[in-house]
Amino acid sequence: GQNIDQPTEMTATEGAIVQINCTYQTSGFNGLFWYQQHAGEAPTFLSYNVLDGLEEKGRFSSFLSRSKGYSYLLLKELQMKDSASYLCAVVDSNYQLIWGAGTKLIIKP
Amino acid sequence: DTAVSQTPKYLVTQMGNDKSIKCEQNLGHDTMYWYKQDSKKFLKIMFSYNNKELIINETVPNRFSPKSPDKAHLNLHINSLELGDSAVYFCASSQGGQGTGANVLTFGAGSRLTVL
Numbered sequence A: 001g002q003n004i005d006q007p008t009e010m011t012a013t014e015g016a017i018v019q020i021n022c023t024y025q026t027s028g029f030n031g032l033f034w035y036q037q038h039a040g041e042a043p044t045f046l047s048y049n050v051l052d053g054l055e056e057k058g059r060f061s062s063f064l065s066r067s068k069g070y071s072y073l074l075l076k077e078l079q080m081k082d083s084a085s086y087l088c089a090v091v092d093s094n095y096q097l098i099w100g101a102g103t104k105l106i107i108k109p
Numbered sequence B: 001d002t003a004v005s006q007t008p009k010y011l012v013t014q015m016g017n018d019k020s021i022k023c024e025q026n027l028g029h030d031t032m033y034w035y036k037q038d039s040k041k042f043l044k045i046m047f048s049y050n051n052k053e054l055i056i057n058e059t060v061p062n063r064f065s066p067k068s069p070d071k072a073h074l075n076l077h078i079n080s081l082e083l084g085d086s087a088v089y090f091c092a093s094s095q096g097g098q099g100t101g102a103n104v105l106t107f108g109a110g111s112r113l114t115v116l
Helices: none
Strands: A003-005 A009-013 A018-025 A032-037 A044-049 A053-057 A060-065 A070-075 A084-091 A097-099 A103-108 B004-007 B010-013 B019-025 B031-037 B043-050 B053-057 B064-070 B073-078 B087-094 B111-115
Touching (some): A003 A084, A018 A032, A018 A103, A032 A070, A044 A060, A044 A070, A070 A084, A097 B043, B004 B087, B010 B019, B019 B031, B019 B111, B031 B073, B043 B073, B073 B087
Parallel strands (some): B010 B111
Antiparallel strands (some): A003 A018, A018 A070, A032 A084, A053 A060, A084 A097, B004 B019, B019 B073, B031 B043, B031 B087, B043 B053, B087 B111
């Protein structure tokens, strides 16, 4: 079967750096998305990786290793507003999106 | 202007009732979706329409019936509601089919359905 694994919950301190990991086992791979979802709100797009390496976008970066079936989302200079769930989603060989359950990130002052 | 709007935001109803959730997008996207997010926060696709044509119909009970009068609208009708239907339902849209290349999904704010 297809599987996306992320930690359920993480806690970090304002101003610090946090890395949220995602490992996947899917039938084929055609890209990986990260979305942010604040409580009670819609998911919003953060990043897309299809080639190995690091994609940087302001305070957020996303890394992909296809050979390891692994990605991470790196958040720098954490702010209270970064408290949210972070969803990893993989595009499989049929171009279907397979979603992880998300990682709830709690930021403490 | 709201890109993907869905109504109602909250819906509380009794078991056995029939209800509808409406969705509209003003992004000019070709594809629209309905997702269900359960208490464990997994997002599961239910339906996908491309230019009013059904292209994905995951294994959902036939009590759920989507209707797309035009490519900007995708409504979800649910018959004979059951307790297990309680969830947040998200409408979304994208320029192409889901997952093709870097096509990003734009989600509506969600409709929280509670079946008593």
